Structures are given as C-alpha cells and as structure tokens.
Amino acid sequence: MNHIDASEHYDESAFTGQTPSLLTIIIDTNPRAWAALNDTLPISKAIANILVFVNAHLAFGNDNQVAVLAAHTNRAVWLYPKSPNPDSVAGPDSQDVEMTGVDGRPSHPELGTSANKYPQFAQIETSILTSLRSLIDNTTTFDLKPTTLISGALTIALSYIHKTSLAFEPSKTSKDPANPTTAPSATLAAPTLHARILVLSVSDSEPAQYIPTMNAVFAASHARIHLDTISLHGMPTFLQQAAFITGGTFLSAASNPRGLLSFLMFGFLADAEARRSLITPTQDSVDFRAACFCHRNVVDTGFVCSICLSIFCEVPENAECLTCGTKLALGSYGAKPAVIPRKKKKKKRINGINGREETGSATGTPVPA
Amino acid sequence: MADSDGEYHAGDASDDEFSGAPGSQLETRSRSRADGPKKSGRKGGRAAWEDIQRSWDAVVEGADGTLAGTIEGLAEAEKRARLLKDTTPLQRGIIRHLVLVLDMSFAMTEKDLLPSRHELSMAYASEFVREYFEQNPISQLAVIGMRDGVAVRISDMSGNPTEHLEKIQEWVKQEPQGSPSLQNALEIHTPTHGTREVVIVYGALMSSDPGDIHDTIQSLIKDRIRVSIVGLAAQVAICEELCSKTNGGDNSSYSIALHEQHFRDLLLAVTTPPVTRTQEQSNASLLMMGFPSRTLAAGDSINYCACHNRPTREGYGCTRCGSRVCRLPAECPGCGLTLILSTHLARSYHHLFPLRNWVEVPWSEARRSKACCSCLAPFPDVPGGAKGKGKGKGKGKEKPDRLPLKGLSESGRYACEVCRSHFCIDCDLFAHEVLHNCPGCQSDTRGAQQNGDINGAMEIDP
Numbered sequence: 155m156n157h158i159d160a161s162e163h164y165d166e167s168a169f170t171g172q173t174p175s176l177l178t179i180i181i182d183t184n185p186r187a188w189a190a191l192n193d194t195l196p197i198s199k200a201i202a203n204i205l206v207f208v209n210a211h212l213a214f215g216n217d218n219q220v221a222v223l224a225a226h227t228n229r230a231v232w233l234y235p236k237s238p239n240p241d242s243v244a245g246p247d248s249q250d251v252e253m254t255g256v257d258g259r260p261s262h263p264e265l266g267t268s269a270n271k272y273p274q275f276a277q278i279e280t281s282i283l284t285s286l287r288s289l290i291d292n293t294t295t296f297d298l299k300p301t302t303l304i305s306g307a308l309t310i311a312l313s314y315i316h317k318t319s320l321a322f323e324p325s326k327t328s329k330d331p332a333n334p335t336t337a338p339s340a341t342l343a344a345p346t347l348h349a350r351i352l353v354l355s356v357s358d359s360e361p362a363q364y365i366p367t368m369n370a371v372f373a374a375s376h377a378r379i380h381l382d383t384i385s386l387h388g389m390p391t392f393l394q395q396a397a398f399i400t401g402g403t404f405l406s407a408a409s410n411p412r413g414l415l416s417f418l419m420f421g422f423l424a425d426a427e428a429r430r431s432l433i434t435p436t437q438d439s440v441d442f443r444a445a446c447f448c449h450r451n452v453v454d455t456g457f458v459c460s461i462c463l464s465i466f467c468e469v470p471e472n473a474e475c476l477t478c479g480t481k482l483a484l485g486s487y488g489a490k491p492a493v494i495p496r497k498k499k500k501k502k503r504i505n506g507i508n509g510r511e512e513t514g515s516a517t518g519t520p521v522p523a
Numbered sequence: 524m525a526d527s528d529g530e531y532h533a534g535d536a537s538d539d540e541f542s543g544a545p546g547s548q549l550e551t552r553s554r555s556r557a558d559g560p561k562k563s564g565r566k567g568g569r570a571a572w573e574d575i576q577r578s579w580d581a582v583v584e585g586a587d588g589t590l591a592g593t594i595e596g597l598a599e600a601e602k603r604a605r606l607l608k609d610t611t612p613l614q615r616g617i618i619r620h621l622v623l624v625l626d627m628s629f630a631m632t633e634k635d636l637l638p639s640r641h642e643l644s645m646a647y648a649s650e651f652v653r654e655y656f657e658q659n660p661i662s663q664l665a666v667i668g669m670r671d672g673v674a675v676r677i678s679d680m681s682g683n684p685t686e687h688l689e690k691i692q693e694w695v696k697q698e699p700q701g702s703p704s705l706q707n708a709l710e711i712h713t714p715t716h717g718t719r720e721v722v723i724v725y726g727a728l729m730s731s732d733p734g735d736i737h738d739t740i741q742s743l744i745k746d747r748i749r750v751s752i753v754g755l756a757a758q759v760a761i762c763e764e765l766c767s768k769t770n771g772g773d774n775s776s777y778s779i780a781l782h783e784q785h786f787r788d789l790l791l792a793v794t795t796p797p798v799t800r801t802q803e804q805s806n807a808s809l810l811m812m813g814f815p816s817r818t819l820a821a822g823d824s825i826n827y828c829a830c831h832n833r834p835t836r837e838g839y840g841c842t843r844c845g846s847r848v849c850r851l852p853a854e855c856p857g858c859g860l861t862l863i864l865s866t867h868l869a870r871s872y873h874h875l876f877p878l879r880n881w882v883e884v885p886w887s888e889a890r891r892s893k894a895c896c897s898c899l900a901p902f903p904d905v906p907g908g909a910k911g912k913g914k915g916k917g918k919g920k921e922k923p924d925r926l927p928l929k930g931l932s933e934s935g936r937y938a939c940e941v942c943r944s945h946f947c948i949d950c951d952l953f954a955h956e957v958l959h960n961c962p963g964c965q966s967d968t969r970g971a972q973q974n975g976d977i978n979g980a981m982e983i984d985p
Contacts, residue, residue, distance in 0.1 A: 230966035306966030313897035368869035438819040444865030483808040
C-alpha cells in the first residue's frame with residue numbers, strides 16, 4: 155500500500171521524536187539522617203526541590219513519566235503512583251475495612267485549589283505529600299534504625315520499570331535465528347523506553363543488604379538502566395559501586411546539601427540519550443570493598459571460597475565454607491613478599507663490576523606485556 | 524575421525540539417560556534406539572557420516588497419536604541434563620582470559636547449518652558470552668573476527684558481558700566475506716597473567732596467512748596459550764597441529780561439529796573452567812583476595828602501574844602492600860595477592876541464594892490484594908464480590924473445561940511464601956530470571972525475623 159499511495163512520506167518512524175523516559179526516584183526517608191540534616195536542609199525543602207526536578211523532567215517530553223518511592227528504615231513504600239493495596243502490617247482482616255475508608259475519601263483533596271497548576275504536576279505533588287505524610291505518621295520510635303531499605307526500593311523500582319517497558323515494547327517475535335532456546339534478545343533491540351533510577355541517599359549502606367542490592371544492580375545493568383545517586387549524608391558504598399557498574403552518576407552533595415536543586419538539575423536531568431553527548435560528572439574514586447558473609451563486615455581483603463565465591467573476613471571454623479559446606483584447604487596466602495630477594499639482587503649488581511648498563515636493566519625496565 | 528565417533532557415543536549415553544526419565548512413555552522408542560548403537564559398535568571402524576541418523580526415525584508417536592509426549596520428554600531430559608551439570612562443583616574462583624575468534628570469511632555463508640553458519644555462530648557466540656560469565660564471573664573475554672584476510676577486533680578484553688553482546692550484535696548483519704587468517708587472529712595478544720585461552724570457531728578449510736604459522740604456534744607455546752577449535756566443515760591438519768601442540772600433545776580440544784546442537788554443545792563446553800595442571804589449584808581452597816578501591820592519582824600527577832610499568836592516572840591500590848595496579852582482575856606484582864573487583868564475585872551470588880518459587884493464589888485468598896505488590900499492575904477483581912471463598916470455588920466449577928494449566932494461577936496472582944505478597948506473572952518471571960530478589964521480602968522487614976537471610980531464599984544444603 156505504501157508504494158501506491160505514497161504514504162511512505164508520512165512514515166512515522168522519522169517523526170516519533172524522543173523515546174519516552176521514565177525517571178524513578180528513590181527517596182531515602184531515614185528519620186535519623188534527616189534529623190541530622192535538619193539545620194541545613196529540612197526534608198520539606200528537599201521534597202520541594204525534588205518536586206521542581208520532577209516537574210522539569212516531565213516538562214522535557216510529553217511521554218516522560220515519573221515514579222517515586224520512599225526507602226524507609228524497614229520498608230519501601232510507593233509515593234507516586236500510589237499502591238492500591240492495603241498496607242499489610244496491621245493484619246489483613248482489619249485492614250480491609252480501613253481500606254474502604256481510605257478509598258471513600260476524595261483521592262485528590264487539594265487538586266481543586268490549585269487552578270494555576272498543571273494538573274499532572276499537582277497530582278504528583280499531592281500524591282507524594284500525602285503518602286509521605288502517612289508514612290511519617292506511621293513511623294514509631296521502634297522503627298528508628300540507622301539504615302535504610304535501599305535494596306527493597308531498588309527491587310520494586312526495577313520491577314516497575316520492567317513492567318512499564320513491557321508495555322512500550324513491540325510485540326515479541328523470536329528474532330533469534332535457529333535457536334529458540336536462547337534467552338530472548340529483546341534487550342538488545344533499540345530501547346523503546348529510557349529508564350533510570352535516582353537515589354537520594356542520606357544514610358550508610360547496610361552490609362546485610364549487600365547481596366540483594368548487588369542482585370538488583372546487576373539486573374539494572376542487564377536492562378541498561380542507569381543508577382544515579384546523590385548522597386547528602388553518610389557513605390553509601392554499595393550505591394557508589396552501583397553507579398560504577400551501571401554507568402550512572404554518583405555525586406556527593408554532603409559538603410553543601412542546600413544546593414540540592416542545582417545538583418539535581420545539572421547532574422541528573424539528562425536522560426540516557428542526552429548523556430551520550432554530555433560529559434557527565436565522573437567519580438574519581440570508587441570504594442569497592444565488599445561485605446563478608448560471616449559477620450557482615452565491610453572488608454577490603456578477605457578469604458574467598460573457590461567453589462562458591464563467598465567472602466569471609468576470617469578463616470571460617472574448621473575451614474568449612476559456611477555457604478556451600480565444602481571443606482576448604484588453606485592456601486599459603488602469598489606470605490612471602492616477592493620484593494625482598496629482588497632488592498638484594500639489585501644491590502649486588504650495583505656493587506658489581508659493570509655498573510650502569512646492567513643496573514639499568516636489572517631493575518626491571520618496562521617490558522611491554 | 525576419532526573425535527566424531529566419541530561424540531556419537533556420548534550422544535547414546537544421553538539417550539539412555541533419557542529413557543530412564545520417570546514417567547516417560549517412550550520405552551519402546553528408547554529400546555529400539557538402544558539397539559542401533561550396539562550394532563554400530565560391532566562394526567567398529569565406521570566413520571561418523573556413514574551412520575546415518577534420521578531424526579524423524581527416532582520420534583515415535585504416543586498412544587494418542589500425537590508427538591506431545593516425545594517433545595515433553597525431550598524438554599524434560601534437557602532440563603535434567605542441565606540440573607545434573609549444575610551440581611558438579613566447579614572452580615569458579617580462577618581468572619581466565621579467553622579470546623573467542625569467530626570465522627567471518629566466505630566459508631560462513633554456507634547454509635549447511637541452518638539458517639546459515641554465520642548467523643548460527645553469531646547466535647551461539649552471544650550464548651557463549653552469557654554462559655562464560657555465568658561460569659567464570661571473574662574472568663575476561665575478548666572477541667575477534669576473521670575476515671578479508673585480517674583479524675578484526677569485535678570487542679576488547681573486558682569482563683562486562685553486555686558490552687560483548689552489543690558488539691557481537693553489531694556484526695550479525697555484516698555479510699561474511701574474504702578469506703580467514705588464523706595467524707593474524709592468533710597474533711593478537713592476550714594479557715600476561717592468569718590462564719590464557721583462545722577458542723576458534725572455524726568454518727573454512729584454508730587459512731591465508733602472511734607468514735609462517737608455525738612460528739606463531741611456537742610463540743603460543745612459549746606464552747602458554749591454549750587453543751581449542753570448533754570446526755564446522757572437516758578436519759584441517761593445521762588446526763589439529765595447533766590444538767595438540769598448544770595443549771601439551773592432547774588434541775581433544777579440536778572437534779568438528781556434526782549438527783547445530785552438537786556445535787552448540789562443543790562451543791559451550793569451553794565455558795566450563797578448565798582443568799588446572801597443578802594439583803594444589805584443583806582442590807577446593809580458601810583463597811585470600813583483595814578488593815581494592817579505585818583511586819585517582821593526586822592532582823595532575825601520573826603514576827606508573829606496578830603491573831605493566833605504564834603511566835596511568837587511575838589505578839587500584841593493592842590492599843596489602845599498596846602497589847598500584849592499572850586493571851583488575853590481576854595478581855599483585857608486589858605481594859602476589861589476587862586482586863579483583865568485588866562486583867565480579869557478586870555477579871554469581873544469585874546462584875547461592877536462589878529465590879524460592881512462588882505459589883499460585885486461589886480466588887479464596889485473592890482478596891488481600893488489588894494490584895501487584897511491585898509493579899502496581901491491577902489484578903482482575905475477585906468474582907462475585909467480597910464474600911470470597913464459596914463463590915470463588917463456584918466460579919472455578921463453572922468453567923471446568925478451561926481448567927488452568929498446571930502452574931498457572933486462576934486469579935492471576937502469585938504469592939511469595941515468605942512474605943505472602945502477591946505479584947503478577949511478569950514480575951514473577953522478572954524476579955526469578957533476572958532480579959533474583961523478592962520485592963515483597965525486600966521491601967518490608969517489619970514482620971521478618973532479625974537475621975539478614977530473608978529474600979525468600981531457599982535453604983541451601985539442609
């Protein structure tokens with residue numbers, strides 16, 4: 155048909171414009187950390203900054219989407235879009251009644267008042283504020299832990315992104331030649347949705363979450379989702395590694411939390427496509443220490459089981475791997491430094507007969523590898 | 524030819540195993556097939572191609588006249604084979620450096636392997652990359668192509684599977700052309716530490732080399748680089764020599780693919796970590812490793828790295844002696860400590876704590892949720908309003924002819940048994956295949972016990 159009616163001139167592929175971009179923001183809502191930050195940047199101000207950033211992202215393209223999660227001390231909660239599920243903690247039976255009560259209320263109470271606001275902005279703002287309010291109200295003193303459930307928030311965010319990208323994906327056809335058994339190569343096709351995750355972190359990484367966090371990070375890198383982090387307080391080691399693995403940006407705003415909005419706007423507003431033509435802030439140093447499996451210590455030198463690659467901070471009891479149960483032989487841990495004998499050799503040669511030429515080569519002149 | 528015969532018998536073994544599969548109604552089939560190999564065994568010296576196997580002969584209709592049973596049995600057998608493979612303890616903690624060399628010469632346009640040698644080898648190369656990094660999480664890989672008489676770099680030595688997959692994908696559409704050159708491909712150097720291997724997929728029966736390939740072989744032996752070749756056409760003398768000389772006289776690393784599946788098996792067999800030649804290394808042992816952090820030289824200064832004596836700005840400081848190494852994984856040139864990125868290890872951790880399978884949720888319990896716990900996709904409403912149990916069952920009886928397939932949830936919900944959250948099927952697949960985390964367990968620790976081992980993980984080795 156296209157050939158006959160010349161409609162190829164209107165081939166849509168040339169005009170599709172930009173790919174929709176989904177920004178998922180994870181806000182670390184650890185009460186202790188925010189209390190510590192209260193003098194410089196109260197959480198209300200931070201949320202206001204984030205809302206400006208969210209609006210800027212949405213204004214970039216008609217198809218752009220946003221999702222906001224809160225990573226609390228012991229749970230991860232949707233702020234926008236809202237979860238229609240009842241909160242399951244107070245027991246499933248009583249909750250159903252409450253649920254209807256919540257539903258009975260008008261869902262956007264303040265929407266009508268802001269006639270001058272773009273409805274979508276207002277809707278997101280209302281949703282975030284009400285969810286956050288209820289989250290804070292439900293927090294008891296028992297919940298006040300110094301760490302945050304980042305892994306859970308990442309997991310949920312990735313599932314959401316996965317589902318959203320499925321909706322954008324063209325119908326799946328087996329493109330893989332001759333081999334239906336291979337994993338679908340859909341991820342290799344041109345992406346129909348640019349997704350990225352931005353974590354606003356205020357607390358340290360919890361070593362107990364090392365494995366789930368890393369699982370999430372590799373899932374993100376598999377789906378080519380950038381994991382950006384802006385840290386206002388504390389040292390989120392795992393998130394730093396996450397940014398390195400997924401090609402995201404890690405910025406520390408700890409020196410000047412008040413400039414949050416500037417950090418967000420200049421460091422994180424560009425989506426995956428735009429970043430290709432920009433020079434993004436780089437990390438000059440990355441902390442690659444890992445958490446051991448036995449005591450959840452963060453270590454820089456550890457013992458690794460050669461079978462399952464579990465990390466231990468010390469030789470486990472009976473030299474048996476705690477994870478796979480294999481009896482492990484203890485190797486000689488490179489106890490002899492290779493440096494000392496070489497030094498002696500060098501001295502000998504210096505003192506030796508033909509001094510200069512020989513020493514030059516004996517010290518190990520660079521040999522192209 | 525000895526190779527091919529060996530493979531043929533290996534195929535028999537898998538058939539026998541298959542016949543032992545529980546619940547397979549194919550005993551007649553397996554018996555009739557078991558006879559065949561014996562005959563050929565008696566005749567002994569026959570070459571592989573003389574034993575004509577017609578795949579359609581092997582398929583036997585089930586009692587109801589369909590092939591469903593056979594196909595199911597095959598799938599089951601394949602799964603079982605994979606399961607068996609997985610239990611053998613592998614030494615994953617070694618650093619391999621492997622160069623995958625793909626033939627992209629005119630010979631690859633042949634269509635004797637469907638759809639064509641080129642497309643098939645590209646598809647398998649992608650699979651190879653994935654499998655390789657699963658099996659060898661701290662290893663490195665490079666991919667090289669042979670076309671137009673030269674070696675082209677497809678992807679450089681790195682430990683990132685996605686990078687390789689993307690680069691390979693770029694070459695799939697390129698028509699293979701020109702002559703292959705073994706020598707040029709082999710001359711591309713690999714790093715100087717760890718075990719070094721070259722795997723070649725070779726479709727051509729010739730090689731156009733600029734010099735004497737025997738010199739190259741000598742230098743490979745000197746550098747202790749092992750070469751293995753998967754041939755697609757026929758045995759080539761130089762390939763055999765190359766393999767046997769670089770493997771200490773053992774020519775088992777040279778094999779010819781008989782058909783598509785065999786090609787795949789041969790190629791993927793290389794991903795299993797190789798046998799190390801020293802006794803000490805082959806035992807399970809506790810290795811001391813360092814996880815150095817990446818640092819930049821202060822200010823405008825440039826440091827020399829201890830491993831190559833090259834000037835670099837960024838580097839990793841050994842955690843024990845402080846020597847600067849320019850890239851990981853490596854062995855510290857100062858104190859001999861193995862230095863790796865912890866993230867390389869972390870890539871394989873989901874094998875250690877697999878996610879427990881989620882269960883189907885009947886209508887009677889579906890009321891607890893309105894939408895998927897993780898992606899917020901709405902679930903179908905519980906039929907018959909809020910009064911759950913009886914009506915839900917009634918509904919199930921109303922349409923018994925469309926009884927759900929085994930493993931498919933009637934309410935569209937799947938529940939994690941640990942946190943009892945409900946998920947949709949997409950999230951179920953995503954969580955088990957890619958993410959390896961349970962969103963429900965991860966996002967709510969209020970109910971969970973204080974130890975860190977939630978995540979709906981299975982108990983390992985009770």
